[in-house]
Amino acid sequence: MDSAIEISSDSDVEIQETRTNLPQGSTLRPHFVRGASLNANGLTRVGLPLPSSRNGFEAKPLTNGYIGSSQQDVKRVLPPSLTRPPMPLRPDIVGTSNGNGSQLRGVYGATPAVSAPGNNGNFGGGYGGFHDGMGMGMGRVINGDRLFPPSGAHGAGASTSHFNGGSDPLHRNGMGEDRSSENDERLIYQAALQNLNQPKSEVDLPDGLLSVPLMKHQKIALAWMFQKETRSAPCLGGILADDQGLGKTISTIALILKQMHEAKSKSENSSNQVAEALDLDADDESENPFVKQESKAISVNGSFGMKKAREEEASTSTRKFNGKRPAAGTLIVCPASVVRQWARELDEKVTEEAKLSVLIYHGGNRTKDPTELAKYDVVMTTYAIVSNEVPKKALKDDDENDEKYADNHGLASGFSMSKKRKEVLGAPKKSKKRGKKNADESDPDCGALAKVGWLRVVLDEAQTIKNHRTQVARACCGLRAKRRWCLSGTPIQNTIDDLYSYFRFLRYDPYAVYKSFYSTIKVPISRNSQIGYKKLQAILKAIMLRRTKGTLLDGQPIINLPPKTINLSKVDFSVEERSFYTKLESDSRSQFKAYADAGTLNQNYANILLMLLRLRQACDHPQLVKGFSSDSVGKESEKAAKKLSREVCVSLLNRLESSPICRACNDPPEAPVITLCGHIFCYQCVSEYITGDENSCPVCREQLAPDVVFSKSTLRSCAADDIGCSSSSHAKGLNKAAFQNGEFSSSKIKTVLDILQSLSNQGRGPNSTQNGGMPSSSLPYDVDDDDDVTIIEQTSVPSTPPCNQAPVKTIIFSQWTSMLDVLEFSLNEKTIEFRRLDGTMSLAARDRAVKEFSNDPDVQVMIMSLKAGNLGLNMVAASHVILLDLWWNPTTEDQAIDRAHRIGQTRPVTVTRITITNTVEDRILALQEEKRAMVASAFGEDHGGGSATRLTVDDLKYLFMV
Ligand SMILES: Nc1ncnc2c1ncn2[C@@H]1O[C@H](COP(=O)(O)OP(=O)(O)OP(=O)(O)O)[C@@H](O)[C@H]1O
16 A cells, blocks of 8 residues: 555646555556656646646636726736735645635536436447457347357357447447446457457558558558548547657558548449448447448549549438538648648648648638538648637546446545545536537537538547547547547557547547446556556557557568667766755755645645756756746737736736646746736747637637736736835846856756767768767667667767768757757857747747758757657758757657657667756656556557556655655
């Protein structure tokens, strides 16, 4: 038994102290006792609600707020609390109550539990007409009796007419309360077991469709995807989880082309038959997709495009099914930063003859007409837009299920994430504003995306929806589609729970129902991790294809990328830095100990995270802790702040200073800002929403613009009389001067400069090819699974791979824009030409930066925010990557590295991770390894079947060395 604390950095940041049974078979390091899970940016999940919700500020529904009489032009809505004079936060109530009895609405908990319509107690379940492509029949339950072939006998496919699963309301909504999933699950498990080996069959496209040949593994992906879409169970679609850079984009494009080509051929072959239109309106929530998909052909006329095919459908039987909803083609949903890349890939990789009609659906002027969307073969949009204009799929009472199942299975409550959250949140409240997204299509906010029936929806970087309670995940689930795909190189980032959201999106029954997911996946893992993970692998195999860069096909690596070498560069602080850090650490430790002794770790969750953040930042540069901030909140903000009443300024400032958590990344905010609607973000995170194409608050959907986002310094100067604090711009000036005078140097910055210098010398030097670019002093400490990856630990600046031709280009990542600011000073000082990419920049500016870095030989360095630049981008011009700081989640680092190490890279790639010895970074490294083991276990990529990574009270103590 162990006392566990769980912290999440997802939108439901939670913390919980509990007594947890250790999973059997867990092998624990002395310091680590699992019981809670580390999460991506903050720490773990499972437990209590977002502390920032608990403080009574972050989580309130929006109603009319106060705007001083002189602010006629700032017609924004304030949270109710801002209409009152600010109340000081009582530390003892932070995190347990909002202090005024209001019900709190966490970011997850906005939706009332909705009982399944038509839940009459009959079992619905089942997959009427289940086809798995392996001849296995699928049973279903009728009035509690399950009919299925003995032991899932092959070839005995049950007649679909017996089952009529599509009419079952419980099946339809995927939330059948009492449906026993045991047998369904057994069959899926059996089906998956037969598919445990990597699929081998290949399909290629006919000549003339793609401008480049598909690689072998891509042909396999195409065959697998095509099969999953056409005659495969348990759902139409799946998860393509190949490593970053293996070509998921091109595989998906090939799938689109293949399906269109097949449809065309079918149409030509059966010109005498009246083709029955595919009813795109009947997505797999309302119909049994397997029956329908098998028996119907897509009607396509002689043209290659889907457009005509769909027009024909619309003019024939589709209309019969669907008077209003036009049938559309493929919707690609991706992060804003990769929309243009998708467009480029579609343009460059598809031949002129096969050109697809493509619409980028974004920007304020995007069409409102759904029929317009239906004209295109491919529509691309962003998660933000989907989140904003698609009615959200209702959340069911997963939490109750979770808790109930925890009891039933004798699990400690710590394994459950729900109870305390529910206690604190109380009943969920309906937003009165645009947040009421459980509406249907009659909702005026419902946009064109929700008014068409898609043939296929593809979520690129699908880990974006890993938290199923978020608005974005629920909106994606709300899209109407026949076929659904998740593309992600890193589908599990935090915990096994991440998978639930994909299963829900995919309608992968029975796991799309939380209680089934819980009892069939989580419980077995908690009881016996080895067996549990094996089972999970089988469940995943049925719908997921995953290859890593180290995967072998016929004994050969699937791609021949140049090798990737990861150097762990452990440097030491200067004397000044060490003394600063030591003091900070000992203060933090005392504080943590005080919380622990008082039993108030829960309540001080945000403070603990903040202390950790400070320690992490201190490893980068002391000035990050001392308050240096670029404070790039613009003039519009300052002007607008002056128009706010002082009372409002003070309220906003009080809230902003109350140890908040960023509502986007769930870390303590860097360069914290508050929106007029009362939500707190990192400036960079909120800028993603302002500069992206959907400028609304991700929490409440209130409109965002630069003039409704305020920094502390802006608010302080407006409320200076009231607060009497020192001007931050003065402090900022001092700090800038300190940088410029070199008074405070940072060991990490120095190391970066040394590396860049050494790269530059090697680029010119005659002996650069000696010892393969590896430092002679390096001591190998581990060799990754991937054949092409060597990990070296070293204490000196690394040398790098040879560069005989063009200069070696370097990408430098940090998670903090303030660190990038600091770095800029030094790069400018050394006249090193660089470009920058961070979340505060417009998409066009980011695109320009990437192009210039890629094409201009004089630009040798790109400095990038890990938050903004780790996904999707192709940056093979770089052959060196430097990671300035450690991310909680190692997969985020992997994604960043793979911007350079991907198809198209012609040189060996060297990665340098810079850490400071004898600091919290040592311990984060250890935690990262734990997380890596969890992901590997789920995917069967480890050798031992370790159990899930958990962060416990002991973990935190370990981090604080208490
Ligand atoms: N068959 C191919 N021929 C030529 N280039 C290819 C081929 N397949 C992929 N590429 C190129 O390889 C790069 C990586 O491919 P892609 O972006 O599709 O990878 P991905 O798996 O989607 O990566 P991520 O997970 O990072 O988004 C791209 O520049 C793409 O154009």
